[in-house]
Amino acid sequence: MNLAIRDVRRHLARFVGTAAGVGLLLSVVIAMQGIYAGMVDDATILTRAMRADVWIVQRETRGPFAESSRLDPSVEARAAAVPGVRSARPYTYQLIQREHRGAVMRIALVGLGWPDDSGRSLPLVRGRQLAQPHGEMIADASMGLGIGETLVLAGEPYRVVGLTRNALTSGGDSVAFLTTADTQLVAFDQPSEATVLERQRVLERLRRTEIGRSQPSLEDLPTDPRWRAPALASPPVAAVLLEVAPHRLAEVRETLQRWGDVTAYTQEEEETLLLGGVVQRARMQIGLFTVILTLTAAVIVMMVMYNLTLEKTHDLAVLKLMGAPRTRLLGLILQQAWLLGVLGYAVAFAIAEFAFPMFPRRVLITPAISLIAPFATMAVVTLASVLGLSHVMRIDPARALEG
């Protein structure tokens, strides 16, 4: 006869309630570990998604994420000419905050080097890559926009053509991908009057000159929305991303080190900069909090197990007096602890499955967490039953005779 099951069956509602409580506690521990993992993953997902071998940034900065970086756009052409470089594309990164449908929306705008990069390296879950140089965006699903919806930025509508999942910054903000030219339009939003006046001035000059009169099609250029007036400075880019031929990385880096205006980082170095700088403190904070929470959960489960055992003291004394083998009584406590662990983990798992996706910050349940959590839960409940087990050992069967 299994005494643990009999006891649970008799006090089913209370035991299930206790297991639910333990489950909630476990879910908080798992959530903290998931937030911790999510923060680390968020910090690196942007760099990984760009699939660059080398990040060129402003000299002696740790850009473009850990600090701001401003590069002259000409760096792109210079870098493309370096032997061993397969392709070079500009990269811009900026955080903006806009209101959309009455809600505040924080977005990190990432510029893709159109036409070389239309977002082919991005993990799209719906829709397509960018197909035109202006007016389209790939948005993260966390922004709440659907395919075909538009978002007005700097007075221009941008239509969502593709959706990513979990493309977030280390701060948890959603990322939207536009062409570099579009992000610069948003970033350096010129007053329209200045643009109109400059456009008018250029057209007048074309009409006065021989070249303008001989090539009337040149008059179309200033009316292109991407056209920038020569009088207005070319906007800088945050970085230039390089794709390098295999085995030529060291050679390319050596060349770039000789340039006076840039610093080059490999993909791994860029990730290390992010983890070591932007998220390091938050990472440590959450890591320590997770450890404290895990210990707290262990102590609470221990007290729960101890109280469940204390309540049975008289019954256990009677069973001891009847000569119940010690293993049966210890088994009763251990089996209940394990059952509590299994039920608690099931509750925590259900919460993780249904509630975590609704959390404002991403809770990433990594395979390591999925694998370790159930074993850790069972280890915690087993350790937590030590107090109860020692109580069982100390119960004097003579107590049963004392009424």
Next chain:
Amino acid sequence: MTDAVRAQNLSKIYGTGTAAVTALDNVSVTIARGTVAALLGPSGSGKSTLIKALGFVSPADTGEVFFEGRSVVKDGVPLEDLSRLRRRHLGFVFQKANLTSFLSARENVEIACEFGGKADGRSRARELLRYLDVGNREDSYPEMLSGGEQQRVAIARALANEPSLILADEPTAALDSVRSRTVMELFRTVAHERGAAVLVVTHDHRALDVFDVLYEMEDGRIRPAQHGLPTST
């Protein structure tokens, strides 16, 4: 009749120095199988201490206890696995029924069968409950049973392992006179029909005629008593 249990020169002292209390003072007693014996005496006379010593729960400081002819405890030192001895050969009935709260009536008896190494515990438990006239309450939990029913289930549990010795500590204290007598008669039936030795601690003088042997304790000493003689309470 063979002896189920025999105690020889048992002594036990609680406390030390001026606070020392002699609970057992050179007590020798024998309970034979098939006998139902009563242990009388006022509170603090040492009855419960003797029950604990004879039940291998708390050994006496000195003296020896023989069980079915072999020495089991000598001068406070167990010579056998006392838990095993209890679960195989002893049955206990308490003032309160002390049934395991999370087991049904049948399961309370069945678990004792299991501990006692009896095969087919379930049918044996049912048989015992029927024998004690509570067969219709086998699925009820202790809190659903009346005091008398609980005590009957407790007696069934005490019989589950076919014990050589049943120790009952004021088993009728919580029952009215009619039910008390019924329980005492039940012990006699068990002793006579099943050949068990039964020792009952009681204050109830109305049913003393049920017992084959009477013992009286006072200040840790034991002496035989006679039916109909007044005893100190």
